[in-house]
Amino acid sequence: MSSPGASSQTQSSSTTTPTHRHPNLSAPSMLERTLSSRRVNSCADGDADGDADESKTKKNQHILFRITTRASNYLSRIAGSGSFYLPCVIILLFIFLAFSFLFTSRGFVCISSSYSPVSGAGFFGFDGLDSDFGSLGVPCCRSKHGKTVEWTSKDLLKGLEEFVPIYETRPIKNNMYGMGFDHSFGLWFIACWLKPDLMIESGAFKGHSTWVLRQAMPDTPIISLSPRHPEKYLKKGPAYVDGNCTYYAGKDFVDFGSIDWPNVMKKHGISDLNRVLIFFDDHQNELKRIEQALKAGFRHLVFEDNYDTGTGDHYSLRQICDQSYIRGGGHNCFKDSDEARIRSRRKKFWEKAVDIEELCGPDEAWWGVRGFMRDNFNHSNKPISYAQHFQNSRYIESILDVYWELPPVAGPSLTHQTRYDPARAPSPIVEDGRYGLFRRLGLANLDNSVFNGYTQMVYLQISEQ
Ligand SMILES: C[S@@+](CC[C@H](N)C(=O)[O-])C[C@H]1O[C@@H](n2cnc3c(N)ncnc32)[C@H](O)[C@@H]1O
Incomplete structure (x- = not known):
């Protein structure tokens, strides 16, 4: 087991774990250049789909x-x-x-591309569900000046072409309880594009996300925080331990919020925090994590599990920004409403869809999860008032430069995923009906189960304070 400050040797269940460069992603090398000042009215799905939607x-x-x-x-x-x-x-x-x-026209609302009537629902033969997409919609967080990411749907497609063969070499083939294909791709793509000088992950499990970060940036140091060291899993099966990673794990575990970051940054020779990428997959209240990251001065954050309202084990950005003034956001608990009817219909098709009974807690509280702000794998949860929930969203909007949700890689008629409701996700990179492209990208060779874990991974850029 390595201790903080010391690097361990690379080991994994497979003897050699190839790392891949990404020659085709012509990304700018500076973090600042990842952002464009282009203003969009749509949600940050935004620009992933920018070209296509446009x-x-x-x-x-x-x-x-x-x-x-x-x-x-x-x-x-x-x-x-x-x-x-x-x-x-x-x-x-x-x-x-x-x-x-x-x-x-797309109007001055946070419209996701899933609002498009050209949606996957048609492939399932649901009557009239096209309009349901508009009714449920996809809420998102508004950034301060409406900036979005620089990458486009074309870049994402090019990235997919490159990532599929990399993913096929992953040491942990069955990463149950960890990331599946969509988020592995998202994390790899963001890291490739940003080219940070240091990558920090909180929540390593068996080390799959560490491996993904390594594939994106072969020579960049990683800091990994996780209560259980990934090497512990090696005894039972495949796991990944990285040679250029400082582990705060096992007996050396320190929570992200308790680390002396100025000191750790100094040790790593980092003077510009703008060049550090933080990846959270630790199921902690995301509001808490943002406040901690902000205090430390970090600006580039990725959250793996950006759970939709009424789901998940921690308060997420998606939940925070689910507000009545955002299209697709804000709900009511009337049982005899269009939303209630749409929700109950969709629940029949999508395991994670939430009907109005599940969405609404005591006193018709629908925000967070039934009016609760969950934290730490739901080991802790507190009721929050609607006023507090509203304030949380205003606070997030006041510090946010960019909010970008990774779209699912492909539509449900291609991946055969049945868990998340596509009506609550941005339009996929490979849209339903494009089987030729799906096959050409090598996605058809992957097991269907790797597409079941999508939970709206999000990239945030916090504004300079
Ligand atoms: C969903 S798993 C992470 C999956 C991993 N990123 C992957 O791609 O396979 C969540 C991990 O967070 C760890 N965890 C729990 N509390 C934590 C905390 N306070 N800080 C960091 N990690 C934590 C758990 O032990 C678990 O390994």
Whole structure:
């Protein structure tokens, strides 16, 4: 077992664990350059889907333009040479264009790409569920100035192409209770793109996420905090222990909130905290973790389990930002409502979907989990008032530069995942129906079970304080 300050030797169940470079991801080398000052009105799914969504919108507008043009031609023909019809034609065209705009503009709301009527639901043959996507929607946290990440859906696709063969070499093939494919890809992609000088993970389990970080950055030091040292798992089966990682684990375990970070940063020769990436997979209240990270001066955070309202064992960003002023956010507990009906229908299809009875606790408290702020694998939980919940969201918005939820890698008709409700997730990178692409990327060769663990992993950039 290694102790803080000392590096252990690399060992894993497989004798050699290849590390891979990522020649194709033409990422900027400085963390600052990962962000664009482009302002978007949509949720940060945002930019993952930016190109696709934009082009989808453009395509729709294009089609509508063609229809209006044809309609106008047709009407002009009817009108013939008579000037009597001309004002009617112009009025009709005006109404048509106004409708076109209404249905194609994304508006000043936090609209996720899952709002798109071109959704996976159709593949399951659910009647009328297209509109349900709009009704449930996908809430997200608003950042201070509406900035989003620089990477696009094209970058994510390119990343997937590169990551699938890497993932196939993972030492822990069955990582039950740890990360599956979606989040492994997300973490790898973010680390590749940001190219930090130091990576810190809180919550290592058998070491799969440590291995993912190592694949992204072969020579970058890692600090890993976990009550049980991953090497302990080696006795029973596959695990991963990294040679360039300082473990605060086992008897040397210290919680993230209790570490003397200035001292540890000094030991690692880190003077710019903007070049450090923190990965949390420790099932602690995310509000608490953000406050601790902020106090230490860290700015780039990834949370693995960004549970939706009514689910999960800790208070998450998704829960915090589920507010009435956000599209898809805020709920009511009326049993005889559209939301209640939609929820109960979706529950039949998706294991993790939550119906109105589950969503609502005593006194119609729906926020957090039935009005509770859970922490530490739900070993602790406290009731919070709606006012407090609202304040938490305002606080988060006041310190957030970027909020970006990783989209699922592929739609449910491709992955056959049945756990999370796609209506509560951004549009997938590989959309339903694109089996050719799914196969070409090598995703069809992976076991279906690796796609079941998606919980809206999120990347945050905290603004400079
Ligand atoms: C879901 S597992 C992590 C999975 C891992 N990241 C992976 O990819 O396979 C959660 C881990 O958090 C650890 N944990 C529990 N409390 C913790 C704390 N306060 N700080 C850091 N890790 C903690 C648990 O022991 C467990 O190993």
